[in-house]
Amino acid sequence: MKPFIEILKESLFFFNSNVRSICAIVLPLIIPLEIFYGICDALYQDDNDSALWLASGVGLLLTPFYQGALILFLASVLTDEYLPVKTCYQRALKFWLPLIAVYILSSLATAAGFMLLIIPGLIVLGRLAFAEFYCLFHHKSGYEALLASWKSSRNEQWQLVAGLLLIPVAITVPLLLLESFLDLLGLAGPVFTFVSGVVSSVLFTLSTIFAFRMYTLDPDRYAGSELPANTEDSAE
Template identity: 30%
Template sequence: MNPLDVLRDSLFFFQRNLGQIVALCLPLVVLEALLQQVVDNALGPDAFPGYSVLVGLLVYPLYTGALILFLDARTRGESPRTRDLLAMSLTLWPRFALLTATSTLLILLGLSMYFLPGLCVMVMLAFAEYLLVLKGLQPLAAIKESLRLTRGHFLRILVCILCVMTPLWLLKGASSAVYPDPQNAFLGLVIDSAYSFLQLFTSVVLFRLFMLISDLPDKR
């Protein structure tokens, strides 16, 4: 299970299904970025950051849940309709939003103790979303099972996450340097939407890892 093989396979899948992923996720990604802009403009730069998290909780579970369902369907050779995936994702929203809120709090708690603990928590929770969507687990059960599944695969998962996120972090920093605040509202919407959409590749990579690790002999 070489990380480079995982990344290569994920990139091939992402490119091959890009049109369907765009149709499924991009409208909601743009909506999320637009809502973030509205909240930021209404509350100002000194607003409590929790409001931004709440906006994410409204939309992120919808397009991420739909993407996970799409990934699972495509691996089984199925081609579900976009509206069916979104409808299924909507039914998962309450549990997914609770999982997202819990995971975000745990990661932020880790980051507050310097960067490395937050990164460790991110790795250990890497499979929680897939367990909730595909296995039907409740949020706390999904977190517990993710901790179990990631045990023994920490470095492999970490390398994959860093290989995807490091270029995106650099791109985000470069865009902020070239177009510092205050920036044109439309340009800001385009940049934020593009950045969030590119982050979806992380979900594809982690799904590939999840499928590979889930197929390994039980470690209980």
């Protein structure tokens, strides 16, 4: 098995090499979504959580669009296709339902694991990390993708857990420290919250890149992957 540090380095190199394309894919939805989050936060009242529930619901509905498009772009780079942003979104659109099922079911399963104990939660987090890829590249339903990910990720589960914890922590902690510093100066506010939300969303794509790199390490698993085509491609 390839060393964990080597996989992290490869993921970071991929991100640095393709950061412009990654931004072009995620920012068209992330920017308006962060603005919407800001509006909901401004409307939030202690005795009424409806604004927060609305923000969470909209975020959940939009995640499959840009996350699916991002994953399809990652796969296209490996095949030297370098799909345009529009094509990535067109091809990701038909996977919205299975992807949203993956996100809901995996969130519930991970939460249940953490309610039992920390270790079961971490195991679930790692074992379900490939589910998105099984949806997109093997055309599986949400449940089937989770089951396939659980079966195929056993050997890599602790590397996946380490990466999926380390990357968000390495991104979040500096932003929180910067926010605390600006708050002391009286400079923290909605603008900083918006900027930090956009920046962190772009940087968090490293987690997807890392998981995808882990997924491709098994030649038998990746050999069955097929980059989906959209309707227009098929017609041509």
